[in-house]
Amino acid sequence: MGRHSDYRRLIWRVLGAAAGPLSAEDLRDALAETGIGIATVYRHLKDGLSDGDLVCVELPGGPKRFEPADQPHHHYFECVECQAVFDLVGCPGGLDRLVPPGFEMDRHEVILSGRCHDCVSSGREAN
Ligand SMILES: [Zn+2]
Ligand SMILES: [Zn+2]
Numbered sequence: 001m002g003r004h005s006d007y008r009r010l011i012w013r014v015l016g017a018a019a020g021p022l023s024a025e026d027l028r029d030a031l032a033e034t035g036i037g038i039a040t041v042y043r044h045l046k047d048g049l050s051d052g053d054l055v056c057v058e059l060p061g062g063p064k065r066f067e068p069a070d071q072p073h074h075h076y077f078e079c080v081e082c083q084a085v086f087d088l089v090g091c092p093g094g095l096d097r098l099v100p101p102g103f104e105m106d107r108h109e110v111i112l113s114g115r116c117h118d119c120v121s122s123g124r125e126a127n
Contacts, residue, residue: 010036011045015067016068020076022065022067027041052069054068055068057085059076059078059085059111078112084116
């Protein structure tokens, strides 16, 4: 029991400090030294979703990723080299200008892709 709540606290801490949403595998890797298993990570993520503490972020072609539910509206940058996903601050807005007459938009997603800072830096070193 104590061990389970310890894991939950660790998972929440990693998610809270992350630069973007993380997959179950990311979390297991981040907590590798604790010996946490993937099934335990999934169980806590599932609990977090049903408690409304976490939201699931699904980008095309990627694994399910998770982030705290209490973040303001934001979008994502996906690195094509390391596949990491980073939170972006803010929203371009004005997207309803794209909506045809007679349509009603409920939500939108904006995903930028390219290379993250680390991948750009390591590419420069290689050249
Ligand atoms: Zn990268
Ligand atoms: Zn937006």
